[in-house]
Amino acid sequence: MLVDIECGMAEVLEVPTITLLRRVRAGDAQARELLMRRYLPALRRWAHGRMPAYARDLDDTDDLVQVTLLRSLQHLNEFEAERPGAFLAYLRQTLLNEIRDQLRRHVRRPFHEAIDEALPDADLPTPLERISGSERLRAYETALAKLPARQQELLVMRLEFGMSFADIAAETGSTQGAARIMVWRALQEMARSVLDEQD
């Protein structure tokens, strides 16, 4: 149908995240909505690979992601970094913690529920674990955690959210070329970190 574009996607894409974050802190509801729109699809895709099998129903994933994002935006004071590009990594970590929490709660289920055949085993791997193997995933996360925060953010954007260099440049306030070089350096750093582990 129709279409009377007065403030369409252009606004969603053009206002820098850091500006929107400041507006959300000042109580701007529209900025909160724009941030939701900006991050929700990417976080959903990301969460799809990280959710355990029992909770991978689309609705569960959507609910968890939406609630986590909403909560993060309501408690923005806990997010201190003003550096462009940090917010996505912060959201990713918050969501990861939330998923781990859910997993722990599931493991603590009473016995009579655990033997219910309709409830899948909490130990079943996530799609990401199934493809990569739990050990590799742990090694990757350990190596990632050793990197400086800036490099972690860059690798999360490139590797985990599949962002293009143009998107990373927009998110970090740099150029595409610079974004590519920064990602490359971060990956070299990660490789060295893995090798150092062996020494």
Next chain:
Amino acid sequence: MSRTERLIENIARAWTDQEPVDWQAAEREGGLTAVQLEQLRALDEMTLALRRVLRDARDNGAADMLFRWGPLEVRRRIGAGVQAEIYEAWDPLLAQAVALKLFRGDAVHGSSIAQQLREVRALAKVRHRNVVSVFGAAEHDGRFGIWTELVEGRTLEQQLADDGPFAIDDALAVGRDVLRALIAVHAQGFVHGDVKTSNVLRERGGRIVLADFGACRLHEEGNQLASIPGSLHYLPPEALRGEDAGVGGDVYAAAVLLYRLLGGRYPHAGETAEELVRAVQTAQPQPLASARPDVPEALSRLLARALAPERSARLSDAAQLLEELGDLARARHPPAQSRRIRTALVAGVLLAAGLATAAWFREQHAPSAAGVDLAFARESGAQLETLGAGAVLRTGDLLGARLALARPAFVYIFNEDDGGQVSVLFPLRGLDLQNPLPAQSLELPGLRNGQPYRWRVSSASASEEFLVVIAPHAVSELDAMRERAVQPEVLPDEDRQRGVAALQARALALPHFDGRGLEALAAELSRRADAGDLRISRFAFRQRD
């Protein structure tokens, strides 16, 4: 730089650009132990796994959902206005993408939501190829929304901005389609209320679609509007005074739209809203010729009349403006002479003979009237095309029937739409063909002043049913019904040359068939003592695709 460093750089570059790592080359290069290589391979596999799950999530599709609203998965915002936002959404029940107009929280409240729901549900009954199909309306999460078919294309406003003013023939065709849409909307008792270039889309493939029924309301005489809907430039003077312009407001807006398509500007100018309102209320529109010298004088005059400040000076309804535009279009490209149409019809009857027993009509009773061939046909340019199996009717279509009789007969034709409205289509007062009809090839409903007339499909309906009764003698009940019935209005031809005149069929009240319709009438006729003499045929056509 050490070999190890060089290797790390190369491997990291491959990861950066999402290219495969050349592990054989890495092994040949040396500088890393087998264990170290294995660690980097593990990291390589990890990057591949991360990409793989992202791809799976993308393929899954639903991960792109912005949010859920009621039954719909909302995926992408495609526009926004003051009162509402427009999203592309997925309707899992219909298994298709839809457009969702979601009103802002404070735009629609309480009783107003109930009213909107009632009206949109009724509006969903409007089925016309030039009207966006409304699928539903509801309130979820405190927000009222309407979802409709998703039309892929550009608005006329976008087209105007991209390509400039329209070619005259194109503008006339677009204007006529918009008016056909309005006729369908008005026939259901609605006023669109916001006809403008940004609410009309040209779908890929050329179909013109009237959209955005956010301002649409049931038309009731004597309404006083609390607020003025629509865009200022498209409002007639009475609406600017806060009065309800009714369907006339839509016709006025359609004329503004056409003026804008042709001239690239609005009919009235004003530096401020006050100036504009004053100009609309007191002045004639700026001459179209000053913006577009090649516009025919007759078209300029017609638009000036349609945009006159005095309501009484304007055209009465969308059908009248459509007729006038049709005349102008035909004058630019004159159709074949009437004689040639007649020739084509005769040929058509011969072709149609083989269709008489086709499955697309249900022959209820056809024993003795052998030698009758009957087919409905639709005017298409200068030709009549036979309506065959699966034919779809559209509001505004001009229909006729081809009939070849082997012997004189009395013919009665009735029509019923899916709302149960019955109209009498033949015989009609004022036309040359009256019962009994002679034994020859005929085109119904007949001629007036030498001009062939057609039935115009004047209201949108999911289906149209026709009942044709052919009898060797007069059927008194049917004649009595015809006498009681309101006859279709024969539109005045005012001595102008017309290729085809049209009949606006009005609803026919059938007190003793109330609620039962043509099926009951056919059943009753088939129980008559002389049923063996009657040929009773029922034709059913779908309306719109």
